[in-house]
Amino acid sequence: MKEGPDIASIAALIGDPARANILTALMSGKALTATELAGEAGVTPQTASAHLAKLDAGGLLKADKQGRHKYFALASDDVAGVLEGLMGLAANSGHLRTRTGPKDAALRKARVCYSHLAGEMGTRMFDHMIAHRLLIEGEGDVALTDTGTVFATEFGIDVAYLNRQKAPLCKACLDWSERRTHLAGSLGRAMLARMEELGWATRDQKTRIVAFKKTGEAAFEGLFG
Template identity: 65%
Template sequence: MRDGPDIAQIAALIGDPARANMLTALMSGKALTAGELAREAGISPQTASSHLKKLLAGSLVRVRGQGRHKYYGLSGEDVAHVLENLMGLAAGRGHLRTQTGPKDAELRSARVCYNHLAGSRGVQMFTAMQKQGYLETTEDAVHLTEEGTQFCTGFGIDLEGLGRSRAPLCRPCLDWSERETHLAGKLGRAMLTRMEEIGWLVRIPDSRIIRFTRTGETEFDAQFSA
């Protein structure tokens, strides 16, 4: 037996269609019950329970109890990062869902990728922040510059508070629909939260879709003109 991480085990957990649908539903960053995940996957509650036990054992999801209910979420941003990359790989190889509709355009425009902005709007923000000198990129890393620090502070983000956790401040994330990079990490999460606080955007319930307000769209384009 060869040494090293067992990627086959993780791949098998993600590769089941029902479990893949459940994990994708959790990419909204919202914790869901087993019943809600069963509906997302189109399976019975009993089957969903069996799948969730496997995902818990594989440390891909975590569960929290509140009263009589249990809520499931992704175990961490690293899981979301892998899922987003797999979505990009699938889209690039032409493996797309057969059901399409009006919501698809909105999903590609702006959506939640676990806890940060993704879609064409997310890529627009990342590209603009690079061009404006706020972000400095290397082959596999992103760093906030001094100019970027000043911008974030002026935008109302508490960078000092963000530094208290061990998660990376900036992280590149390959956007599955745009096939370009958007901003993840603590700063990506903080940017999305701040834009929601100042009324630039709203999250659509029971969906990963983000919808910009009319004012927010104007302000966003003015700030992040690529």
């Protein structure tokens, strides 16, 4: 028997088409019910419940019960990162489920990846923050610098609060369409949330597209070049 992590069991969980659709639907960062996820997966509620139980047991999902309803979300940024990577591998290998269309171009420009900004604009933000030493890369991950802390604070983000949370502040996530890194972690989520608060952009929960207004895109350009 080989030693080390068992990637086959995780791959088997993701590899089922219905479960893959469930996981992809949760990439928006929005928690969904079993009934909603059944619709996304194209299966009956009973079948969806069986799939959700397997994904939960496998550590890919987390469940939160509120009243009569149970809501499901991705377990962590790490799960989202794996899914983004697989999407990139599938796209580069020609494994696409639909023909390219207008929505595809919009998704490539700006989209939600588990509540942080991905796509062209996400990688541009990350590249700018690296180039200006707001973030530093090392040992396969990324960290916020003192200069970056000042920058984020001036942008309206409570970095001290984020640092007190269990979730990692910064994580590097490989973008499936750009094949470069965008910013994940609690800071990545806070950056996108702040852009929405400022009225720069809105997200489409059904497609994961982040639509920037003209004024918002101009403000983004002014901040991130």
